[in-house]
Structures are given as structure tokens and as C-alpha cells.
Amino acid sequence: AQTVTQSQPEMSVQEAETVTLSCTYDTSENNYYLFWYKQPPSRQMILVIRQEAYKQQNATENRFSVNFQKAAKSFSLKISDSQLGDTAMYFCAFTDSGGGADGLTFGKGTHLIIQP
Amino acid sequence: DAGVIQSPRHEVTEMGQEVTLRCKPISGHNSLFWYRQTMMRGLELLIYFNNNVPIDDSGMPEDRFSAKMPNASFSTLKIQPSEPRDSAVYFCASSLGRGSYEQYFGPGTRLTVT
Numbered sequence: 001a002q003t004v005t006q007s008q009p010e011m012s013v014q015e016a017e018t019v020t021l022s023c024t025y026d027t028s029e030n031n032y033y034l035f036w037y038k039q040p041p042s043r044q045m046i047l048v049i050r051q052e053a054y055k056q057q058n059a060t061e062n063r064f065s066v067n068f069q070k071a072a073k074s075f076s077l078k079i080s081d082s083q084l085g086d087t088a089m090y091f092c093a094f095t096d097s098g099g100g101a102d103g104l105t106f107g108k109g110t111h112l113i114i115q116p
Numbered sequence: 117d118a119g120v121i122q123s124p125r126h127e128v129t130e131m132g133q134e135v136t137l138r139c140k141p142i143s144g145h146n147s148l149f150w151y152r153q154t155m156m157r158g159l160e161l162l163i164y165f166n167n168n169v170p171i172d173d174s175g176m177p178e179d180r181f182s183a184k185m186p187n188a189s190f191s192t193l194k195i196q197p198s199e200p201r202d203s204a205v206y207f208c209a210s211s212l213g214r215g216s217y218e219q220y221f222g223p224g225t226r227l228t229v230t
Contacts (some may be wrong), residue, residue, distance in 0.1 A: 013144065027119055033217050043205060043223070043226075044223055045207065045221035045224075046221075047219075050218070091159065095217065102164070102171075103164050103175075104151075104163035105159070105161070106159040108158045109158065
């Protein structure tokens with residue numbers, strides 16, 4: 001079974017700083033998909049960024065980027081120029097199929113706090 | 117377009133009562149997922165459907181839990197009888213299906229069983 005590990009229960013940084021959230025996973029599959037979801041206090045789950053394992057190029061979405069290290073099974077999220085609205089729980093998630101038709105396996109999450 | 121719709125948003129019930137959670141996926145989406153979120157166990161997949169057919173229910177914790185998807189626009193998750201340890205936030209998510217991997221989540225139902 002696949003597992004996803006987020007080793008940082010909580011992180012706190014100052015506004016405008018850069019922060020990196022770590023995620024490691026375990027799978028025997030070669031083709032899979034990785035995601036970062038954001039859950040603000042409203043509890044709505046919001047997709048931040050996604051990465052296909054067969055793509056060597058790291059995904060980027062505006063201030064959000066990932067460092068995908070397939071051999072190390074590592075998938076970290078970097079948030080640049082952090083903003084107060086980035087305060088939320090962040091979950092790393094994995095699926096070994098198209099992801100649209102099979103469920104996601106989530107890590108336990110990292111609570112990110114952006115200080116003014 | 118309306119997103120995934122869940123009802124009710126909050127439910128408080130007494131132990132032993134039947135609870136039914138409802139979900140309307142995004143129109144045109146072929147896959148539907150039920151997740152549960154607790155502090156202790158995090159986010160767990162309970163069951164998912166493709167084209168209204170249950171594919172994997174191995175995450176359903178006990179026989180007290182059941183899920184149905186009678187048509188493409190409606191699904192229910194039922195707990196009978198409910199227990200205090202069922203207290204959690206229950207999310208429904210939908211996606212276009214195989215080949216499309218983005219899952220869209222509903223706002224969740226916070227269930228409290230006293």
C-alpha cells in the first residue's frame with residue numbers, strides 16, 4: 001500500500017518569506033501523480049499544484065512550485081513571497097492511476113502559519 | 117458552474133440514530149469519492165464510484181457504513197447506527213474520471229454524534 005509522510009506538523013514564517021513543506025511517499029509503481037492541497041479554516045479542500053511522475057520538469061503555479069525527486073520519492077512544496085492568505089493546512093496526496101478514477105492517499109498535513 | 121454540493125453542512129445526532137449524508141457531484145463528472153477527516157487519522161478514502169458503480173469500498177470502516185449512487189447526480193453515505201467515534205468531517209469529491217486526475221471537493225459535512 002502506498003503511504004505519504006509529512007514530517008512537519010507545523011511551520012511558521014514571516015510574511016514575504018519563502019517556505020518549503022516536505023513530503024515523502026512510498027510506492028512500487030512507476031507511473032503516478034502527486035498533489036498538494038490547501039485547506040484553510042473554511043475547511044474547503046483546494047488543489048494547489050500537481051505533478052505527473054513521468055514528467056521530469058517540476059510543476060509551477062505562480063508563487064507555488066515543487067521539487068520532485070523521483071529516486072528519493074520526495075515531493076516538496078515551495079511557497080515564495082508568502083502571504084497571510086497562505087495560512088492553512090497543506091496536504092500532500094498521491095494516486096497511482098489517472099487520479100481521476102482512483103482515490104487519493106493523503107499525508108497527515110502541515111499547519112502553515114504566516115505571521116504579519 | 118456549481119461545485120460539488122453536500123448536505124447538510126452540519127449534523128448533530130445522538131448515538132444509535134441513522135445519519136444520511138448527501139452529495140451532488142459536478143455535472144458531467146464520472147467519478148465520485150467519499151473521504152473522512154479526523155484529527156487522529158487524517159483524511160481517509162472511504163469508497164469511490166466510477167459511472168455510478170462502486171469500485172473500492174475497502175476504506176469503509178464497518179458494516180454500519182453504506183454508500184449508494186443511484187444516478188450520476190446523487191450519492192448518499194449512510195451510517196446506521198451512529199456512534200460517537202463516527203464524529204468527523206465527511207467530504208465528497210468528484211472528477212471527470214480516468215485520464216483526468218483533478219478531484220474537486222465539496223465543502224464537507226461536519227458530523228457530531230453525542
